[in-house]
Amino acid sequence: MRNFFVAFSIVNILVMASARAEVGNVSDTPFPPLAAHYTEILKSKNNPSVSSDWYLVRRPGQVETSRDHYSEVWQRDTRGELTLTRVFHQDRKLIHYTAGELRTQHREKDWDALNGVVAKMELNKLKRIADTVYQGRPATRYAGHFGDEKIDVLWLNKESLAAKYVHTYNDRRVTLELKDLQAHPIAAWPQANPKKIEPYDYIDGADLGDMEYDPFVRRVLASDGH
Template identity: 30%
Template sequence: MRWACEARRAALTAAWLACSAALAQASPGADYPSVAARYRVSVDTGRDAPGSAPREQQWVFVREPHRVAVSKGDSEEIWQRLPGGGITLQRVLHRQQRVIDYSAGELAALQVEVDWAALSRLASPEPAASTEWNDAVQLPTRITQRLNGHTQVRIELLDWATTAPADWVLPGSRSADYLHIDAADFGDMAYDPAVRAAEALDVQAGWRRHAHGH
């Protein structure tokens, strides 16, 4: 059953990437109300034993005027909009206890153009996605995607609040003591496990053709 677990893990990663920054043309800055939301993400690969439960995760999404962050278990993305209009990213990798810092210049070097409006609304760039919306907070209540023709991913809003409840584990709250790695230094750290993990996410997002050392 190992292959089934790997397939579900890959599908969750694909869903995570599809619902992070939309890599289309950058749109004008848009501001939406601050909100914290919890989502349930379930994956059915279509290859599991009959009656088996889909793999599930809970994601936490936080939107503030100049910060958008998403936590999904083992990893997080924390996007920051700078006063001058630039955007930075931190990838938090909990297994490796590392934070990968992408400066605005490094994102530009990778030709990443972040659609801040889509990012702020957890919008999926995947045109085949079926999406239902909560217009009051400008967030999806349900996203349904089919990946690779057979894997179905459902992302469902569980609850939201203008201020996150005290018992929610928010993005950035677990990584204060993690070591930081500058994404511009990847070439000198090709075999570091955290670098390899971050580069794999970059490749899946279409930011790189391949990882260093491959």
């Protein structure tokens, strides 16, 4: 339950970022390859704070995020079309969503938001507070409100990456803070490298509705809000 709760908060952040940005636009922003390790802290009024690790790995045309035993691999082709592969390491299963299925199921996300945690378009809607330095890297702090939501972002200018993202809504606060930044992922980090996941069972995301007899699919649908 705890893992689901934490995972849900990250999904929320990215979905909100996607919703505000124009989904599906082909961004020309260059995103240098990197590997980032974040700590996510979830605080709410009547519950103890929950902390977990979250990883983001950027490669040309690909963004991979991981936590615990779950990864998401987003790929973008030369036409700007996105595909998603959800990787369930403990179950040794993959669920793949084609570009058409992402559109149909409303699972599209903004490429900038996937790469930078926050879409640059969203940054532009926030107030630029100050230029600063974070772990020796030039950074800029942005802050602002979207209705009842308060956003605070510390942005690494050269890397086009959020070093810190604080999202406050009612009595809930989600903080995502960079713990480690590398050129390549460290071996101990959870990853979805192709060799490792090649033997996993493959499921087309369009098929989930026809596979409710499968206990794994039932579990995934339940965590997706089924």
